[in-house]
Amino acid sequence: MDQPPPDSRPWYAGVTRYQWLVLAIASAGWVFDAFEGQLFNITRGDMLPELLGSNTDPGEVKRWGDRLLAVFLVGGTLGGVLFGSVADRIGRRPTMVITILFYSVFSGLTYFGTDVYQVAVLRFLVALGVGGEWAVAAALVAEVFPANARARASAIFHATSVLGLWLAGLAGLAVGSQWRYAYVIGVVPALLVLWVRAAVREPERWRRAEGVARRGSFRELFGTPRWAKPAVLGILLATVGLGTFWGVAVAGQDLTRDLLVRSGASADVASRDAKLAYGIVQAAGSGLGLFCFGPLAERLGRRGAFALMHALALAIVPVTCYLPQTYWQMLLVLPLFGFFTVGIHAGYAVYFPELFPDHLRATGAGVCFNGGRLLAAPVLWGSGELKAWIGDPRLAVTLLGSLFAAGLVLIWLMPETKGKPLPE
Template identity: 70%
Template sequence: MATTEDATTTKAPWYAGVNRYQWLVLAIASAGWIFDAFEGQIFNITREQMLGELLGANGDPGAIRRWGDSFLAVFLLGGTLGGVVFGSLADKFGRKPTMAATVLFYSIFSGLTYFATELWHVAALRFLVALGVGGEWAVAAALVAEVFPARARAHASGIFHATSVLGTWTAAIVGLLVGSQWRYAYLVGIAPALLVLWVRSSLVEPESWRRAGESGQKLGSFKELWGDPRWRYPALGGVAMAAIGLGTFWGVTVAGQDLARERLIRDGVSREEASAKSKFAYGVVETAGGGLGLLCFGPLAARLGRKPAFALMLICSVLIVPITCYAPRNYTQLLAILPLFGFFTLSTHAGFALYFPELFPDRLRATGTGVCFNGGRLLAAPILWFSGEIKNQPGIGLQAAVAGLGLLFLVGLAVLWFMPETKGRPLPE
């Protein structure tokens, strides 16, 4: 049974007492999330080449950006459905078979993108990939929270989510290697299917989930999730928090690549060179800062509490966005700021992996976690559409649009006010 012991109440390091199987669970969950991130980011890295080819003569920069943001919105919608459905299935039938199914789902449909020749092909395949991506995160986040002891949970969950940086780096490297031959990047997306063998051979169902099933409780019930105010209000707040996090990720954090590209073009660099350098700026430099932010969130939440850690990072995000948009006078200066931009604007995503599983009981943990994070994708989709529209308005410009979208972090602070603090509390049963 979970205890209220916290990593800050003992002098022993947080990882003291963590056994081999718990490390194995973290490794498997992280591997799945790394490939999740790859599947999501490979489109962002290659979309200029992909959409330029598929749009043909109509492939001007404005059209590419507009279609790119539209397909990202489709991805968010697919992730919503996948997270909700697969999260419930994980509570009903177990973590192990559901995780294997989600990995197969996003691997197969990513590989099929190699054959896309029409825009609707891309839309359909991105939706199907997102089904698996959304589902895998919900299952993995719940599994890590259930397996690790209370005093190590914040750190382990932070590490789990921070490994997404490896997926982004992999996508950036693959994107640079394939260049204009974007189709080959999606063939790499088939590789995660091998992870299924590891999942099937190594994982066992958590004891807490088995106890919930043996007690005769109804597992993965949406009726209970929304009907019981103990779970309904945290779920609604979690959805709102995730919507702000995901909306600002795709509208603000990812825009670091666009800011770098525009900066280089204004400095007289050719579009081809600007495209390659902007991939490096976002996929490597900014993402390095983002990864550090994700790693730091767990220890910060363990020390300060979940809500204070979120609040601190949201306030810093509000401040760093306009600085990143307007302070740099050249590409080198922008490169110096991008790690801080990534650090603050991305850090709270590790908090979602830690915080959401702590809000729900064993019988609803994957369901509630999936609803929060992936329900947030649904609300983030209009933000993404609005982001694409405002960034293409001639009278506004990219810098002003991104700076304006950064004010959404203030909305996140308002939502946070109404959420419960879970530091030091046992997982609900």
């Protein structure tokens, strides 16, 4: 019997208006997730001296900055795990509403913070919403889009985070040293709640799972071998990506500044040009890599796309560290550096929801992504210690880049999901 000819239509040909709407809403939520997360990095230079006192030792200011980042990291992890389970229990729409309100309202309340302890509590609560929204939105996009469009839609969803980083930068420029007003802007995403309530319907797959008694059960997730293995391996895979993000990808700015200083540039010029190279040039390559993961996953399979990106990331790190000898050469290499080291992250939104059944999808995806976030914390700490001990940022970043090899091993142990229906 003859096989039917392959569908030659573009992937978006059969996507409905409602499916595009869901992608737009999920992406808007994720954009503001990234915005809220980046806002502290943009404002900390003005916020912390004011809250701690202008005469505070710079070392103490830095320590509090690191502490607040750690608080946000833990809050995001707990939020992703908690709200992923909640989304499997009560539904995608109400949980998305809750997470958006969490991160927008508590961000706005930061305007009234009078000491670092109040800000720490508020940043923790913001992080709960930020971590939770990703798990809910990733599951929603995967469930609403047809199989032939799922990978591309999920990659687009994750890639929009770059817009949030740029928005945070613009907000920082707009408010200048008046950091409190940046957090007032952080209330704006609360308006998304009206759109979510009016437009989003619970996916048919989730409604069919309503009769399952143990929806969102961590005991089932880790107690059932079929789901426990991908959950554990998924956490480790995300640990590689998130650990190398903080230890390797963000070092693009440090590598550029080091090159400029070695070339004779003043500290001020080196700092300014390095920020431009990292914030614009490398970020553009990172965004392109995130968008391209979807088409790669459709052509090569999920495992093939991950393997290719990890292998090329492993190769591009020493090239970026040692090949450029001038600032302009570095500007040519940084987009490739961002493409491969950061583009991997879109794969988590594509792959993790495909590993788990309807009644555990948001739970499993949230545990994988945010469990990796938590395990990446020691890498973040260790990368700083390694760079200080070695003294040469190029060698330190090259050594940290070897973590991408672990990703190659992990993805080899994981299942292929391309062309397969979502587990029920």
